[in-house]
Amino acid sequence: MTASRSVILGLVALPLVYFTAFFLVPLMTVFVASLTDAQQGGMTFSNYARILLDEYHWSVIAVTFRLGILTTLICIVLGYPLAWYLVRIVKWRTWRRICVILLVLPLFTSNIVRSFGWMVLLGRNGLVNETLQAGGLIERPIRFLGTETGILIGLVYILLPFVVLTIGNALAKVDHSLEQASADLGASSASTFWHVTFPLSIPGVVSGSIIVFALAVSAYVTPALLSGGRVTVLAVLVFQQYSSVFNFHYGGALAITLLVFTLLMIAIASLVSRLGAR
Amino acid sequence: MAIRFLIRVLAIMTLAYLMLPLIVIIGASLTTSEFLAFPPQGLTLRWYEVVVLDPTYVDSFVTSAILAMLATLVAVALAVPAALAIARHDFPGKAAFSSLLLSPLVLPHLVLGAALLQFGSSIGLVRNFSALLVGHVVIVTPFVLRTVLPLLSREQQTLEEASRDLGADAFTTFFLVTLPQIRSGIISGAIFAFITSFINVELSIFNTTASLNTIPVQLFNYVQYSVDPTIAAVSAATILAAVVAIIVLDLTVGLDFLSENE
Numbered sequence: 001m002t003a004s005r006s007v008i009l010g011l012v013a014l015p016l017v018y019f020t021a022f023f024l025v026p027l028m029t030v031f032v033a034s035l036t037d038a039q040q041g042g043m044t045f046s047n048y049a050r051i052l053l054d055e056y057h058w059s060v061i062a063v064t065f066r067l068g069i070l071t072t073l074i075c076i077v078l079g080y081p082l083a084w085y086l087v088r089i090v091k092w093r094t095w096r097r098i099c100v101i102l103l104v105l106p107l108f109t110s111n112i113v114r115s116f117g118w119m120v121l122l123g124r125n126g127l128v129n130e131t132l133q134a135g136g137l138i139e140r141p142i143r144f145l146g147t148e149t150g151i152l153i154g155l156v157y158i159l160l161p162f163v164v165l166t167i168g169n170a171l172a173k174v175d176h177s178l179e180q181a182s183a184d185l186g187a188s189s190a191s192t193f194w195h196v197t198f199p200l201s202i203p204g205v206v207s208g209s210i211i212v213f214a215l216a217v218s219a220y221v222t223p224a225l226l227s228g229g230r231v232t233v234l235a236v237l238v239f240q241q242y243s244s245v246f247n248f249h250y251g252g253a254l255a256i257t258l259l260v261f262t263l264l265m266i267a268i269a270s271l272v273s274r275l276g277a278r
Numbered sequence: 279m280a281i282r283f284l285i286r287v288l289a290i291m292t293l294a295y296l297m298l299p300l301i302v303i304i305g306a307s308l309t310t311s312e313f314l315a316f317p318p319q320g321l322t323l324r325w326y327e328v329v330v331l332d333p334t335y336v337d338s339f340v341t342s343a344i345l346a347m348l349a350t351l352v353a354v355a356l357a358v359p360a361a362l363a364i365a366r367h368d369f370p371g372k373a374a375f376s377s378l379l380l381s382p383l384v385l386p387h388l389v390l391g392a393a394l395l396q397f398g399s400s401i402g403l404v405r406n407f408s409a410l411l412v413g414h415v416v417i418v419t420p421f422v423l424r425t426v427l428p429l430l431s432r433e434q435q436t437l438e439e440a441s442r443d444l445g446a447d448a449f450t451t452f453f454l455v456t457l458p459q460i461r462s463g464i465i466s467g468a469i470f471a472f473i474t475s476f477i478n479v480e481l482s483i484f485n486t487t488a489s490l491n492t493i494p495v496q497l498f499n500y501v502q503y504s505v506d507p508t509i510a511a512v513s514a515a516t517i518l519a520a521v522v523a524i525i526v527l528d529l530t531v532g533l534d535f536l537s538e539n540e
Contacts, residue, residue, distance in 0.1 A: 007448075011363035012375065015356040015419070019378050023416050026390070026397035033396065078292050085289030089282065099293060101524055106296055108520035110477035110494040113513040116501050117299025120306060120316060127302065127316060160296065210384075218386030221479050225501060235388050242392040242484065252396070255389045262386060 034252035047253035057237075061261065064234040067148060068217040068265070071155040072209050078156070079163035079208065086164070087171040107161050111221040118154045119145065119225060146230035154222045159215055163208035170204025171197075206273035210266050217262055234258045300517055307510035314505050325511035334496070335512060342492040345407070346475035349414035350422075353471050354464060356415070357422035362456070365430035366438075376423075383420045387480035390416065395484040409485040410492070417481060418471035425467035429460045466531045473523055477516070 037044040051057045086103075090096040106114060121127050122144035129141040144150035174197055182192040220235040227233075238258060241251025302316045310320035329335050357379070363369070364376050382390065394413045398404045403412065434456070441451040479494045486495045493516065500509055 008363055008367045008369050011359040011367070012369070015360040015379060016375065018356055019416070019419075022394065022397075022412050023382065023390070024378070026393035029397045029400070030389070030393045078288075078295075081285045081288045082292045085285055089286060089289070097528070101528065102293055102297060104524055105517075105520055106300065108473050108477070108523055109300065109517050110479065110497070110513075112477075112479060112494050112497045112501060113303060113516055114299055116497070116505070116509065116513055117303045119501070119505065120302050120314060121299060157295065157299065160292070214384050214386070218388060220388045221498065225498075235386065238388055238392060239483075242395060248396050251392065255386075255392050258386060259389050262384075266384065 030248075030252040030255055033248045034256045036249055038247060038249040047250050048257070050250060051253055051257055060232050060234055060237060061257075063148065063231060064217050064258075065261070065265075067151060067155060067223075067233065068213050070152055071159060071216040072213045074152070074156045075160050075163040075212050076167075076205060076209060079160055080167055080205070083164045083167035083171055083204075087168050103161050103164055106158070111158060111219075112225070114158055115154050115222045115225040118150070118157065122150055122153065122226070145226060146228040148231055150226045151223050151231060151233075154226045155216050155219060158219070158222055159212040162211045162215075163205075166208035166211070167201060167204040170201040174200045202273065206269060210269050213265055213269065214262055217265070218258060234261075303510050304514045304517060307507060307514040309507055309510075311507070314507055314510060325507040326515070328508050329511050329515065332508075334491070335493070338491045338493040338496045339515075341407075341490065342476055342494070345410055345414060345492060346472045348411055349418050349475045350468050350471045352411070352415045353419040353422045354468055357419050357467070358426060358460070358464065361423055361426040361430060361460075365427060366435065379423055380420045382417045383424075387417060387478065391481040391484045394481070398485070405485050405487050405490070407490065410482055410490075413481045413485070414475045414478065417478070418474050421470040421474060422464065422467035425470070426460050426463040429463040430456075434459055462531045466527060469523060469527045473520070476519075 034047050035043055035045070037046060082103075086096055086099055090099065123129070124141045124143070126144075128144070129138075132138045133141065144153065178196050178200070179192055182196045183189070187195065217233075218235055219233075220239055223231065223233045224236060224239075227236075234254065235258065238251060238254045241247050241254060245251070305318050306314050306316045307318075307325055308321045308323070309315045309318035310322045310324075311318075360375075360379055364372060369375075391413065394409070394416075395404060398409050398412075403409045437459075438451055438455050441455045442448075446454070477494055478492070479498050482492045482495050483498070486492060491499075493512070497509065497512060497516075
């Protein structure tokens with residue numbers, strides 16, 4: 001590299017200072033506070049003990065991660081066929097373009113607005129219950145709001161486009177000559193799919209899953225609106241501590257717990273995908 | 279062929295599922311009834327009139343728009359030099375530098391919001407516009423970095439070297455050779471950045487007040503207690519804003535990214 005040190009410094013300095021001051025340092029502040037005793041000061045693990053030795057907190061963690069895992073699985077099951085449709089089945093470019101716009105539109109709309117739409121749809125007299133009743137499928141309205149099912153419907157809805165985009169990108173990159181070769185060698189189209197195309201699309205599935213899972217376990221708005229306060233997830237606990245209780249020590253420990261669990265799951269997912277790719 | 283048909287049906291149904299809540303909101307915002315109704319009872323634009331005449335909504339809209347615009351500008355100013363450094367130079371800690379700038383993408387925004395509140399309260403940076411801006415810049419910068427980086431390819435570098443060899447200085451080379459090549463990345467990154475800031479709740483919610491509010495946070499506060507056609511009208515307005523943003527994105531950089539390159 002011929003560039004002088006000053007050029008590099010000139011390019012790096014501002015972003016580095018900014019991200020240190022307003023990203024790294026604030027996170028460190030939370031971490032330090034989570035390890036500090038609320039009353040006496042001094043280092044302590046009591047804030048974490050309060051979370052990890054308590055049954056209630058584990059049940060909240062369980063709900064959070066159950067919702068995260070289910071959301072991810074359902075997103076893949078619904079997202080894969082849609083991605084396949086957009087990449088492989090749609091031949092008319094304009095229609096594909098419209099579909100992609102429809103897919104991205106929810107991403108460009110606030111979580112509030114989208115969850116609000118579901119509040120209207122899933123209510124006691126909402127369109128979903130009325131349709132199910134009119135169709136004779138149920139006798140009395142099902143309660144969706146304030147249940148894990150309601151939150152799940154909302155989370156899947158909000159995160160589905162991410163999976164479709166990542167899987168779609170992976171499918172678009174698959175080399176057709178490999179599938180051709182498989183067919184020429186006598187494989188059925190199902191067998192070509194399972195042995196050639198699907199494995200090649202796994203990186204897209206994994207990166208989509210990681211995004212969805214990370215966003216699902218840390219989602220605050222959707223659970224807050226669709227739970228009506230009846231179902232508690234980790235993010236809701238964090239918010240309560242910072243917005244109304246103002247206990248930065250216990251709140252910090254909750255925030256770090258959420259962060260660590262999220263990063264841990266992401267690490268496991270990428271490890272599994274790397275092992276699977278071998 | 280039966281499977282193909284099944285996929286087609288499933289895909290169309292999934293697309294319909296994606297559209298449903300948005301259609302419901304737009305429909306409900308047109309109702310003539312005093313309460314939220316879908317299908318709407320009659321058609322009227324009077325709820326939009328109520329919104330436009332309500333200064334708190336207008337103020338929040340303006341705050342959100344200015345906030346998103348400034349956050350995007352700062353993000354571009356931070357991300358483009360960072361991308362140039364990462365793509366063109368070797369320096370110690372390069373990998374750490376790039377993951378530092380990209381990590382807000384996977385970090386829960388709520389955790390970052392809480393962290394900035396706690397840190398900000400120790401230096402007096404709370405519940406004002408600067409506090410909002412500081413946080414928004416952190417979460418939107420990675421979007422610009424991620425769209426600009428892939429455009430700074432090796433072939434690109436030889437063009438820059440040719441420009442330098444022909445006697446152009448660093449600034450001329452940047453503006454005449456590099457910038458035109460990464461322009462589409464900057465535009466699409468900036469649009470994603472703008473939207474991400476414009477719809478954010480998790481970060482803003484810690485630093486908004488009754489007099490300084492962003493539109494999503496204001497909606498969030500209302501929706502938790504009451505739902506009426508006014509809320510639907512505000513929501514529908516943000517959906518229309520999103521439609522405009524997507525059309526701009528489609529026309530400038532093209533959204534045809536799920537097609538196969540054959």
